[in-house]
């Protein structure tokens with residue numbers, strides 16, 4: 001097993017890519033802290049991990065709130081004494097242009113997607129230093145290639161790539177590795193929301209598959225397995241990387257084909 005005796009904190013692990021990552025980490029031997037604003041979703045992830053013989057706890061967390069993240073740190077240490085991996089995965093997506101985005105929506109998207117990476121990293125770093133642990137941030141191909149009607153989301157995902165590289169430089173000498181993952185379309189919550197925001201959601205979903213060289217969108221576990229790799233010793237000389245997991249996004253056919 002690749003993550004035996006490790007403790008991993010995964011934000012947004014109550015559904016989608018986060019849940020798939022929590023299950024995959026547990027299968028590889030990690031004890032998992034399932035952090036999510038949606039406690040019911042987090043508890044269901046924990047139930048599935050325990051059903052597979054793994055160890056996990058659920059912590060209701062709002063990654064945008066400093067006091068909530070500090071509670072997450074305290075509960076992690078209380079349950080498992082130490083932490084080796086932080087997977088900053090929680091995010092929301094406002095499917096609007098800048099003009100149509102309200103100030104409240106903008107602030108919330110920045111505070112969850114980018115602020116959440118900042119707060120969780122800030123408060124877990126002292127503990128990751130003790131284990132020479134690692135941070136994995138969930139960015140997106142939208143950090144490189146933008147799409148219509150999600151301006152704020154694209155901005156946060158591009159910023160996460162920069163923040164990843166900056167943290168890698170600052171903490172590399174302490175043995176802490178910091179990488180990010182840039183998935184293409186994945187069959188999970190945020191992509192579903194984007195399809196629903198289009199005039200014809202079914203057509204949008206079909207078209208999205210063809211944007212990828214593999215002519216399909218990805219599955220959450222296909223991202224989760226890369227997160228396991230980055231968390232493991234197999235990635236011991238990787239830091240500051242933006243690892244693209246996108247089925248060849250941008251090299252498929254245009255949506256009209």
Ligand SMILES: NC(=O)c1ccc[n+]([C@@H]2O[C@H](COP(=O)([O-])OP(=O)(O)OC[C@H]3O[C@@H](n4cnc5c(N)ncnc54)[C@H](O)[C@@H]3O)[C@@H](O)[C@H]2O)c1
Pocket residue numbers: 011012013014015016017018035036037038041061062063064088089090091092112138139140141182183184185186187188189190191192
């Ligand atoms: N689905 C895709 O196509 C896709 C593509 C590229 C990148 N990503 C990235 O993958 C990650 C997961 O996306 P997903 O599609 O699985 O989404 P999802 O909606 O299925 O899961 C996101 C989880 O984050 C939680 N969350 C939201 N706000 C939170 C907060 N303030 N504090 C704590 N938890 C909060 C939600 O409750 C939810 O369980 C995101 O970072 C997203 O940007 C997704």
